[in-house]
Every structure is written in C-alpha cells, then in structure tokens.
Amino acid sequence: xxxxxxxxxxxxxxNPIIAASGTYGYNFEYNAFNDVKKLGAIVTKGVTxxxxxxxxxxxxxxxxxxxxNRIGLENIGIYEFLKNQPKNLDYILNIAGACVEDYIxxxxxxxxxxxxxxxxxxxxxxxxxxxxxxGTDENLLYDLIKKFRQEYSGYLIVKLTPNVTSPEKIAQAxxxxxxxxxxxxxxxxxxxxxxxxxxxxxxxSTCEGGLSGKCxxxxxxxxxxxxxxxxxxxxxxxxxxxxxNDVFEFLSVGASAIEVGTANFTQPDVCSKLVDELYExxxxxxxxxxxxxxxALRNG
Amino acid sequence: MSIGNxxxxxxxKSNKEVAYxxxxxxxxxxxxxxxxxxxxxxxxxxxxxxxxxFSVADFDEDKKVITLYYRxxxxxxxxxxxxxxxxxxxxxxxxxxxxxxxxxKKSLLIGAGIGVAxxxxxxxxxxxxxFIAGFKSENEVFNKYDYVKIGGSIVEDVxxxxxxxxxxxxxxxGPLIVLKKVYEICKKxxxxxxVAFEKVMACGIGVCKGCxxxxxxxxxxxxxxxxxxxPVFKGENIIW
Numbered sequence: 001x002x003x004x005x006x007x008x009x010x011x012x013x014x015n016p017i018i019a020a021s022g023t024y025g026y027n028f029e030y031n032a033f034n035d036v037k038k039l040g041a042i043v044t045k046g047v048t049x050x051x052x053x054x055x056x057x058x059x060x061x062x063x064x065x066x067x068x069n070r071i072g073l074e075n076i077g078i079y080e081f082l083k084n085q086p087k088n089l090d091y092i093l094n095i096a097g098a099c100v101e102d103y104i105x106x107x108x109x110x111x112x113x114x115x116x117x118x119x120x121x122x123x124x125x126x127x128x129x130x131x132x133x134x135g136t137d138e139n140l141l142y143d144l145i146k147k148f149r150q151e152y153s154g155y156l157i158v159k160l161t162p163n164v165t166s167p168e169k170i171a172q173a174x175x176x177x178x179x180x181x182x183x184x185x186x187x188x189x190x191x192x193x194x195x196x197x198x199x200x201x202x203x204x205s206t207c208e209g210g211l212s213g214k215c216x217x218x219x220x221x222x223x224x225x226x227x228x229x230x231x232x233x234x235x236x237x238x239x240x241x242x243x244x245n246d247v248f249e250f251l252s253v254g255a256s257a258i259e260v261g262t263a264n265f266t267q268p269d270v271c272s273k274l275v276d277e278l279y280e281x282x283x284x285x286x287x288x289x290x291x292x293x294x295x296a297l298r299n300g
Numbered sequence: 301m302s303i304g305n306x307x308x309x310x311x312x313k314s315n316k317e318v319a320y321x322x323x324x325x326x327x328x329x330x331x332x333x334x335x336x337x338x339x340x341x342x343x344x345x346x347x348x349x350x351x352x353x354f355s356v357a358d359f360d361e362d363k364k365v366i367t368l369y370y371r372x373x374x375x376x377x378x379x380x381x382x383x384x385x386x387x388x389x390x391x392x393x394x395x396x397x398x399x400x401x402x403x404x405k406k407s408l409l410i411g412a413g414i415g416v417a418x419x420x421x422x423x424x425x426x427x428x429x430x431f432i433a434g435f436k437s438e439n440e441v442f443n444k445y446d447y448v449k450i451g452g453s454i455v456e457d458v459x460x461x462x463x464x465x466x467x468x469x470x471x472x473x474g475p476l477i478v479l480k481k482v483y484e485i486c487k488k489x490x491x492x493x494x495v496a497f498e499k500v501m502a503c504g505i506g507v508c509k510g511c512x513x514x515x516x517x518x519x520x521x522x523x524x525x526x527x528x529x530x531p532v533f534k535g536e537n538i539i540w
Contacts, residue, residue: 025507032306032505033392045507053523060350060500060510067349067502074509074523213349265502266349268392269307 002282004275006040006257006290008234010180011117011155013040013090013257016290017247017274020238020261021046021094021119021159022071027086033268038275040257041090044081046121048095049102051077058207061192066213066240067262068192073124078106082113092157096121099128100144107151117155120148120179123163123186123210135161135186138173145177157236160184162216162223171227182227183236183259185220187212213262214240221253228254242270244277252297256290306505308332308341310389313365315380319442321372322414323381324357327389328365335359337422338398338496338532341366342504344390345379351392352376353501355418355473355531367421369442371414395504399494399532401425405468408432408461408491410482412454412474413440418496422471430465432457434478455481462489472496483535493535499526514539 004015019030021043030036054074061068073096075081081093093115097103103120110118122135122144134144145158158174160167162185174182187210196203220239228235237255241247242263250258263270287293310327318324335356342351358367370377383389399422409419409431416433420443423429432447434454441448449457455478461467462485472482473496486493499511506528515524515537524530 023503023508025503025505029505029507031303033304034307035303045509054509054512056514058500059512060502062348062350062500065349069502069508069510071509074512262349265508266351267344267390268503269304 001288002279003289004040004279004282008155008181008236008256015040015275015278016251016257017271017278018043018092018236018257018259019264019271020259021121022069023261023264026076026081027084028089030264030268030271034272036089038272039090040275041092041117042086043092043094043119043259045075046073046094046096047075047078047081047106048073048097049078049105051075051080058205059209061207061209063190063192063211063213063215065215066211067265068190068207068209068211069187070207070209078109082109092117092119094119094121094159096124098124099126100147103144104147104151107148110154111152115154117157118152119157119159119183120145121159121186123159123161133161133163135170136164138166138169141170142173142177145174145179149178155180157181157183159186160223160227161186162219162239163189167223167226168230171231175231175233179233181234181236182231183238184227185216185223185239186210188216188219212240214242216240217246217249221249224250224255225253242266244274244281247274247278248297251294252300254298256294305331306392306395308391308393310366310391312383312385312387312389314385315383317381318369320437320439322440322442323370323372323377324442325368325370325380325383326365327368327391328363329391330364332359332364332366332394334361335366335394335421336398337401337425338418339394339396340418340531341368341391341393342395342501343376343380345376348376348379350500350502351504352380353395353498353504353527355496356394357417357420358424359421369414369417392504396527396531397529399471399496402469403427406430406466408458408465408467408470410454410458410470410472410474410478412472412478415472415474415478415496416443416445418473419471430461430467432461434474453481454478455485458482458485459489462486462491467491469493479535480540483538483540486535494532495535495538497526497531497533499531501527503527
C-alpha cells in the first residue's frame with residue numbers, strides 16, 4: 001500500500017501537492033480544469049482585513065521562463081471570504097496586511113471562525129513603518145508573528161520573501177516566534193521593459209512586480225537549502241515547480257511538501273497530474289510513505 | 301459544471317495562411333459543446349508561461365470543429381504557424397462571456413484588423429446584419445464583408461452606415477482606439493454597442509485578477525476581469 005499522506009507536524013495532508021496562493025482562487029474554481037479535491041490542499045488567494053481593489057494599469061508581464069505580476073492584492077476581504085468558505089475542501093487561508101494591527105485583527109477573526117490553517121504573506125510593506133516589508137527584517141517579523149501567535153491557535157505557516165540578504169536569520173526568527181511551518185519562496189522582485197522605436201523616438205512601458213515561474217527555481221532551491229539547515233519546523237517549498245522532478249528537487253533540499261503556482265496558468269491541470277505521477281512513481285519504485293521518499297531524496 | 305470541462309485537447313484539421321501574416325486554424329475537439337459568439341479559447345504554447353487567448357471565429361457543433369484566425373506577431377503565434385494537420389493542441393475553453401446576441405435587431409458588425417475574427421461567428425447567429433471591416437493594407441484582407449476600408453479608419457464611415465441602414469445595435473472588436481471611436485459614434489447616434497476587449501491574461505477564469513479593467517456599474521466603479529466577466533462589455537459601462 002502506498003500512502004501519500006503528509007504530516008507537517010500538526011497539519012496532516014492527504015498528499016504533499018498544494019496549489020499556491022493567488023493562482024487558484026478561493027474555492028473550487030479550478031474544478032473547471034481538474035479535480036481540486038485531489039490536491040493535498042489549496043492556499044487561497046491572499047485576503048486582507050478590508051476589500052482591496054489592487055493596482056491600476058497593466059498587471060502582467062511575461063518574461064523568459066516566467067512572468068511578473070503586480071496585482072496588488074486585489075481581494076474580497078476576510079469577511080466576504082468567510083461568508084462563502086469552501087466546504088469539504090482542505091484549504092489554507094492566505095492572509096496579508098498593511099500594518100501589524102490589520103494582521104492581528106485577522107488573527108482574531110480566524111480564531112473565532114476556527115480556521116484550521118493560515119499562510120501568512122509577510123512580503124507586504126508596513127505602511128506604518130516607512131513601508132519596509134515585514135519579511136525583510138527579522139525583528140519586525142518576529143514581533144509580528146509573536147503577536148499573531150498570541151491570538152491564533154491554529155496551524156500557522158509563514159511565507160518568506162527571497163528578497164533578503166540573510167534567509168537563515170529570518171527563518172530562525174520565524175521559528176522562534178512560534179510558527180508551525182515556513183513556506184518559501186514568495187515572488188522575486190523583478191522588472192519587465194518593453195521598448196519600441198517609433199518615429200525616431202523610444203516608447204517605453206515597464207512592469208515592476210513579483211517574478212515567478214520556471215526561471216526562479218534555482219533561487220528557491222538555494223533559499224530552502226540554506227534555511228533547512230537552521231530550522232527544524234517543516235518547510236513547504238515553491239518556486240517554479242512544473243514537473244515531478246521539480247517536486248523531487250525541492251524535497252531533496254529539505255522541503256516536506258510543495259506548492260505549485262505559476263504552472264497552474266501554463267497547465268491548469270498540473271496539480272492533479274502531479275498527484276497522479278507521484279503516486280505512480282512511488283508505487284512503481286516501492287516507496288510506501290512520503291517520509292521514506294523524502295529520506296531517500298535527501299540522502300541522494 | 302462537470303470537473304475539468306474547460307480543459308480540452310484539439311486536433312489540427314487545417315492551418316493555413318489566408319492573408320499577409322494572417323492564418324486560419326481549424327481544430328477538432330470532441331469535448332466541446334456550446335460556444336457563444338465572443339467567447340475565446342486559450343492555447344498552451346510550449347516553452348511559454350502564459351496561454352494565448354484567441355476568440356472563436358466559428359464553431360460547428362456537429363463536427364466539433366472550432367475555427368480561429370490569428371495574426372503572426374510574437375512567440376505564441378509563431379508556434380501556431382508551425383502546427384501541422386493531426387498535431388495535438390492543448391487549450392482551455394470556451395472561456396468568458398460572449399456577446400449578448402439580439403437575433404432580430406438590425407445589427408452593424410465593425411471589425412478592425414484581426415478583430416474581425418469573433419464577428420464571423422456572431423454574424424451566423426444574427427438575422428439582419430451588416431458587416432464592415434478595416435484593414436491597414438490590401439494584402440491583409442481575408443474573407444468577405446459588406447464593406448471594406450483599406451488604409452484610413454473604418455470608423456469614418458460608421459455614422460453614415462448606422463443612419464443609412466437604420467442600425468439598432470452595434471458589435472465591435474479591434475484595437476482600443478477603434479473601439480473608443482465606435483463607442484463615441486454610437487453614443488451620438490443613440491445606438492447600443494457591445495465591444496470585445498483584448499488583454500494579457502493568466503488563469504483565464506477570473507481568479508488571478510491579472511486582466512482587470514475598471515467599469516461603471518450604475519454609479520459605482522468596479523474591477524472586472526476581461527477573461528471571465530468579459531471579453532465583451534457594454535460600451536456605456538467602459539471607462540474610456
């Protein structure tokens with residue numbers, strides 16, 4: 001018997017394949033393309049305390065091997081989300097905020113509503129502290145998670161930004177503050193430029209935002225490899241995962257589960273296919289558990 | 301909705317150049333049932349992150365044949381030109397909300413460039429229509445129209461045609477600048493107009509919010525997605 005059950009030390013998933021925030025909606029929307037129930041979980045689109053309209057102007061820019069987005073967290077707000085919570089679906093609620101108070105209010109709301117698991121997006125600028133991103137300063141991040149933890153007793157995952165100089169320090173602060181797990185990496189800061197030379201002058205349009213897709217996989221692998229050496233809470237790896245081999249690479253550097261993001265845009269049924277392929281691989285090669293597979297990969 | 305019904309596979313029936321850099325692609329896809337004019341499909345292109353959206357130019361429900369027209373422009377359409385008969389194509393669709401087809405109304409269809417594509421399928425569903433098209437040059441013209449303008453702007457003739465033909469409704473697709481002018485003329489002529497938009501998209505089903513535009517909904521301004529809420533919008537709701 002092959003079991004894909006994945007124990008993230010407090011959160012048990014039926015398999016380690018998770019759809020990443022912002023690429024799968026809030027609910028069963030991707031049933032249009034595949035059976036969402038097959039996945040280990042989905043992470044919802046990021047919600048904030050208030051409804052947000054997001055950024056004006058062009059929001060997407062395709063790059064070589066990836067894309068840049070600057071959606072600006074357009075979302076329905078936490079109250080609206082709670083009104084139509086997914087039923088019979090394993091989901092992780094992604095939460096973002098513009099200041100500590102917003103996050104804490106969300107923590108209280110989630111506690112009251114018995115939200116089982118949260119992924120905290122900390123790659124947002126703190127508008128009350130010079131717009132420094134929470135996730136780039138270990139002290140700011142430690143305080144935020146500590147306060148969030150005091151209000152929320154469920155399973156807490158903190159999603160880390162790669163746009164830092166010392167991932168180790170950040171990861172240690174997250175663990176010390178009481179998070180149950182780390183997910184990484186969020187998008188990489190990037191800029192796309194389109195230049196046209198028309199009637200003797202350059203016409204330029206730009207898109208600055210978060211780079212994702214195949215091109216960021218080496219950055220993600222390096223990041224996870226570094227932090228897995230200094231923390232012992234589970235790591236959920238992501239960044240450019242498209243294939244089963246990509247999944248294996250992430251597990252081999254210390255991830256216990258993975259998230260698929262941008263690939264959902266390229267191949268909208270990729271998540272359920274990865275679940276099938278993982279099962280087939282394990283069956284064929286006589287791996288009975290995810291732990292045994294991970295162990296073999298880490299020793300490889 | 302049955303699970304996975306937007307995830308489809310097409311077999312290339314034909315793929316040929318019909319005018320300068322303009323191609324006609326026919327796909328057979330057994331999974332398809334109903335498609336409304338103005339809806340689109342999004343095609344997977346190897347080595348590219350984003351699927352490429354193309355509006356449906358015809359659909360034969362019995363033979364399950366979908367027709368697209370595309371203009372060779374970038375890497376996505378470059379891939380399409382290389383497709384040969386019996387090749388497999390992965391696509392999502394049909395997606396989006398199409399035209400609100402008012403069968404009996406005397407309709408004017410205005411296409412500019414490759415924007416004519418969805419209007420062929422729309423024309424099939426209308427009883428009384430007049431189809432006009434604008435192209436930059438003679439070698440870009442494909443298919444038949446009631447009136448064709450080469451060079452210059454197709455919109456120059458719209459006001460007269462509306463008046464001469466007692467047009468009750470206008471449908472248009474093409475570059476934003478053309479749609480805007482069409483809307484202004486329709487407003488002046490007191491005729492309702494629906495326009496089909498184009499935008500870079502990611503998910504195709506309205507969840508990623510990558511292709512939003514602002515529209516007027518009564519007195520409020522709200523975000524809508526071109527891929528799910530559109531690509532067709534009422535002219536009067538657009539913030540031009």
